[in-house]
Amino acid sequence: MTLSALLSIRALDVHYATERGPAQVLRGVDIDIPENSVVGIVGESGSGKSTLALAIMDLLPPNATQCAASYSFEGEDLVAQTLAERRRLRGTEMAMIFQDPMSSLHPLHAIGTQMVDTQRAKYPGVAAGELWQRASAMLTRVGVPDAAARMSRYPHEFSGGMRQRVMIAMALLVQPKLLIADEPTTALDATIEAQIIELLSDVRRDIRGSVILISHSLGLVADLCDHVIVMYGGKVIEVGKVDDVFSRPQHPYTEALLACEISPWQTSDPSAPLPRIRGSPPDPVEPPVGCVFAARCPQCFDRCSLPPETKWLDSGRAVACWLR
Amino acid sequence: MVGQRQSRCLLASMNVAGAILNVDAAVVRYGRFTAVDHLSLSVNARETLGLVGESGCGKTSLAKALVGLLPLASGTIRLEGVDMQRAHVAERSWLPTRIQLLFQDPGASLSPRLNVRRLLEEPLRIRHKLTPASWQEIEKLMAELGLATHILERYPHQLSGGQARRISIVRALAMRPRIIVADEPTAGLDLSVQGEMLNLLAQLQRELGLTYVLVSHNLNIIGRITNRVAVMYLGQIVEIGRTRQIFDRPAHHYTAALLAANPTLDPRRRQKRIVLKGELPSPLSPPSGCRFHTRCPAVQQICHVEVPSLRPLANGHHVACHFPRETA
Numbered sequence: 001m002t003l004s005a006l007l008s009i010r011a012l013d014v015h016y017a018t019e020r021g022p023a024q025v026l027r028g029v030d031i032d033i034p035e036n037s038v039v040g041i042v043g044e045s046g047s048g049k050s051t052l053a054l055a056i057m058d059l060l061p062p063n064a065t066q067c068a069a070s071y072s073f074e075g076e077d078l079v080a081q082t083l084a085e086r087r088r089l090r091g092t093e094m095a096m097i098f099q100d101p102m103s104s105l106h107p108l109h110a111i112g113t114q115m116v117d118t119q120r121a122k123y124p125g126v127a128a129g130e131l132w133q134r135a136s137a138m139l140t141r142v143g144v145p146d147a148a149a150r151m152s153r154y155p156h157e158f159s160g161g162m163r164q165r166v167m168i169a170m171a172l173l174v175q176p177k178l179l180i181a182d183e184p185t186t187a188l189d190a191t192i193e194a195q196i197i198e199l200l201s202d203v204r205r206d207i208r209g210s211v212i213l214i215s216h217s218l219g220l221v222a223d224l225c226d227h228v229i230v231m232y233g234g235k236v237i238e239v240g241k242v243d244d245v246f247s248r249p250q251h252p253y254t255e256a257l258l259a260c261e262i263s264p265w266q267t268s269d270p271s272a273p274l275p276r277i278r279g280s281p282p283d284p285v286e287p288p289v290g291c292v293f294a295a296r297c298p299q300c301f302d303r304c305s306l307p308p309e310t311k312w313l314d315s316g317r318a319v320a321c322w323l324r
Numbered sequence: 325m326v327g328q329r330q331s332r333c334l335l336a337s338m339n340v341a342g343a344i345l346n347v348d349a350a351v352v353r354y355g356r357f358t359a360v361d362h363l364s365l366s367v368n369a370r371e372t373l374g375l376v377g378e379s380g381c382g383k384t385s386l387a388k389a390l391v392g393l394l395p396l397a398s399g400t401i402r403l404e405g406v407d408m409q410r411a412h413v414a415e416r417s418w419l420p421t422r423i424q425l426l427f428q429d430p431g432a433s434l435s436p437r438l439n440v441r442r443l444l445e446e447p448l449r450i451r452h453k454l455t456p457a458s459w460q461e462i463e464k465l466m467a468e469l470g471l472a473t474h475i476l477e478r479y480p481h482q483l484s485g486g487q488a489r490r491i492s493i494v495r496a497l498a499m500r501p502r503i504i505v506a507d508e509p510t511a512g513l514d515l516s517v518q519g520e521m522l523n524l525l526a527q528l529q530r531e532l533g534l535t536y537v538l539v540s541h542n543l544n545i546i547g548r549i550t551n552r553v554a555v556m557y558l559g560q561i562v563e564i565g566r567t568r569q570i571f572d573r574p575a576h577h578y579t580a581a582l583l584a585a586n587p588t589l590d591p592r593r594r595q596k597r598i599v600l601k602g603e604l605p606s607p608l609s610p611p612s613g614c615r616f617h618t619r620c621p622a623v624q625q626i627c628h629v630e631v632p633s634l635r636p637l638a639n640g641h642h643v644a645c646h647f648p649r650e651t652a
Contacts, residue, residue, distance in 0.1 A: 044515060159603055161603060162603075189541070190541060190543070191604075194581075195599055198597070198599045216514070260519055261544070261589055263547075264543060264548050275519050
């Protein structure tokens with residue numbers, strides 16, 4: 001798996017300075033993103049999934065400190081490089097789509113201008129007119145009607161779904177090797193979400209690299225991804241192919257989380273109690289020494305007071321649990 | 325004593341009317357904008373009715389009108405047979421002891437200047453119902469919801485999201501209502517804890533004989549815990565009926581698309597996604613004829629001009645569509 005990995009990170013730690021002390025949001029995270037794959041990262045709030053995306057992109061806020069044993073992108077070791085050297089990858093080889101497209105588009109510049117600007121770093125020699133044409137064609141590609149005319153419109157003149165299409169078009173314009181989408185449909189209505197999911201599965205073919213999809217929606221990840229990384233309390237607890245992980249979860253947390261996903265077709269008795277996980281996630285300021293899920297785990301036993309090693313199973317499957 | 329007498333009256337009125345809450349041709353307007361347009365609906369005692377629809381469909385406006393927080397431009401809402409719009413002041417003050425709203429954002433619905441103790445007694449004090457006995461009851465409710473009494477001195481910003489939500493439930497229940505209108509009761513809750521909140525609501529319903537109107541865009545939740553469901557589109561109900569019936573065999577093309585759009589883990593259901601064309605039309609100028617005709621996969625000529633009425637199918641299932649899907 002590691003040989004063909006586009007992105008490979010080992011022992012990534014991120015902590016935020018808070019009034020109560022450092023909040024350890026990521027602790028010893030190892031990830032491998034294979035070439036030409038769509039990898040879902042699932043986890044609940046506070047699991048560290050968005051921080052992981054920001055750390056990959058070097059976009060962490062100033063109160064955050066990150067350090068990793070190794071961080072390689074296309075075989076190149078980025079840990080040894082300076083911040084400026086790493087940042088040249090951003091917007092050229094790596095691109096990101098955020099949850100809220102309104103706050104990621106500049107309100108005072110027309111969509112077309114912003115779409116031309118995003119291409120400049122990647123295509124420095126190309127004339128502005130040609131970049132404008134490319135942007136306009138890409139808007140049509142992602143399903144924005146009347147794209148040529150809408151290029152001179154401003155973000156507030158677009159609906160939420162259309163703004164997300166603009167963000168996807170911008171990301172596709174630079175043909176990144178890695179595209180990170182952080183909850184790209186969370187802010188959208190159900191029928192518009194379906195359109196964007198359809199578009200994302202459609203443009204997968206246009207992306208000549210890998211996609212990381214961050215989501216709390218297990219159904220969405222099942223729909224769009226090949227691999228999945230399950231995070232809890234700042235650690236990766238399980239990875240593998242989506243179908244394997246979702247049909248035969250190895251970690252008790254993955255199993256419990258899958259059980260919590262209510263299916264309206266599951267049962268006809270509306271009064272049957274719904275599954276849930278007792279307790280609450282660990283406090284990042286005082287994270288547990290042992291297994292992160294031990295306090296809520298129904299199968300917890302004495303060894304769980306020590307941190308479990310990550311065990312590699314067949315076909316890229318890994319799990320961090322003493323039971324396996 | 326008063327409580328007992330009222331509950332006897334309540335039972336009597338239920339036997340006569342059948343439904344505890346009747347909405348007839350209700351219209352809610354904000355200036356030129358009609359959020360709820362001639363909507364009729366009845367809620368039966370002790371049932372859980374789900375209201376679903378996308379943003380701007382008017383579900384929150386309807387929820388607020390039900391509890392008397394928004395006036396109707398026309399139409400009526402009858403609570404236990406009493407027309408709330410025409411009721412005089414004395415009767416209107418009775419309203420909160422019958423129906424309470426759980427707001428979508430519990431943190432924002434609690435005044436930041438009052439501590440939990442003041443927040444909990446305020447609704448009772450305003451109605452001169454605060455007695456030493458009411459505190460016993462509040463503390464009993466708090467214990468039942470897993471809230472320790474030491475949080476009584478805290479202010480809303482010192483509460484966790486889950487605690488604020490529980491406090492707003494205690495606050496609503498302290499008025500001993502019969503109906504709870506819950507606007508997105510699990511919004512902002514993680515998957516692992518939303519089940520706990522819904523189990524709590526179900527337990528309270530059993531113990532206190534509550535009737536729920538549950539507003540949510542989460543179809544998984546609506547499909548699992550409601551008895552009946554009403555699907556709204558641009559201020560109107562397009563389909564209403566028993567939840568199982570609607571989830572298994574939706575009659576309206578919008579309902580079918582909404583259900584198919586719901587990402588699911590069930591591989592058998594994953595294939596059948598129906599993607600609607602276009603976006604939600606502006607509620608300021610809704611389309612002519614059937615409001616869904618601009619996006620409907622089964623649109624015909626008549627749909628452009630003639631408004632479909634909400635027609636009965638079998639078993640109390642109603643649909644507003646000229647060409648409903650096969651439901652038999």
